[in-house]
Amino acid sequence: MNAHIVKLEESPDGGDMQALVKGLTAYNAAQANGETPSYLVATVKDDGGRLVGGLLGATYLGWLQIQVVWLDDSVRGQGYGSELMAIAEREGVRRGVHSAFVETLSFQALPFYEKLGYTVFSRLADFPPGGARYALTKKLEG
Template sequence: MKNYVIEESTREEHGLVDKGIVEYNLSKVPFTQEPSFMSINRVIKGSNGDMLAGVNSILYCWNCLYIDVLWVRDGFRKEGYGSALLNEVEKIAKEKGCKLIHLDTFDFQAKDFYLKHGYEVFGVLDDCPLEHKRYYMKKNI
């Protein structure tokens, strides 16, 4: 490799990188869902309209669901809001043909919560962040 420059990408270049990997993946394994990427995001609000909890997830390419974030406001944890949201996105994903869900969580977050809901650890990243663990989890549905 000669005569090259590494620089911060523009928003357009960021999109081209994403588009490039999607096209490559599609050339190797056909997508099994339409649209290829479908957000499944839900919130729970209290009677005054304040958001108490939420989940952001995406059903992608091969009917796999990736749960990016599941959050419950302090003071409302352990009241069933997280379970209600998890059950909701799992139900929607299953209705759309999903067979596999995956996510990651830290040792100071919700590993035991996900284990209780049938998820299993398939990988651990030590010292991410330092002196902590990041757990990669999955569930077949």
């Protein structure tokens, strides 16, 4: 029998992290008829081409998952977040998804997502301490 060492990596290796994600993705694909996440990125750039915001998401198993939405303070409150979400939702519909999913923390963007028609289906209290983590969904229509 081979001995294996289990330990906490104090300074995780990027290659190890990628291998873990790759392993899980391969396992999930084997369970989901070969389907893997199809990523999408929408960006906001200034006149000089500098990234000042954007959205990272993926479509997978009939869902659009919004993973990251970020805007620099200099462009917040100008409609770019709503535009990014609309782009992602349209692309999700084009790819055949039926719904969208996003998570947010209490100090982030809960009212923003609710304004866009997302509904809270889960609230995890004290994540962060004194706050909450929310999971929201929205039915998408083609």
